[in-house]
Amino acid sequence: MAGAHPIHIHPVRPFYAMSAKLLGASMWFFLMYRAKKDGAVLLGLKHPWDH
Template sequence: MAGKHPLYPIPPARPLYRFAATGLSASMWFFLMYRAKQDGPALLGWKHPWDH
């Protein structure tokens, strides 16, 4: 069954798509780390959100 895939060999992605995918994934991780910094203790139960 090897080699029977209709897209075999897979064509390379255009540079614009690779750059866009890298940029979007990096911004997703930056946003997740920022939110973890802001809401991490409340999410893990170390601090209640209503405590000041």
């Protein structure tokens, strides 16, 4: 019984690994873009109605 583990994890297919990296990177780029545009409002340094 030594070395025989009941759970076998299959390797990740390259398509899924690349698409996960692409979607993760696009999420962070969008978050940084919105932080650049609305960061001061979110932190309370500027009011959204002040132009």
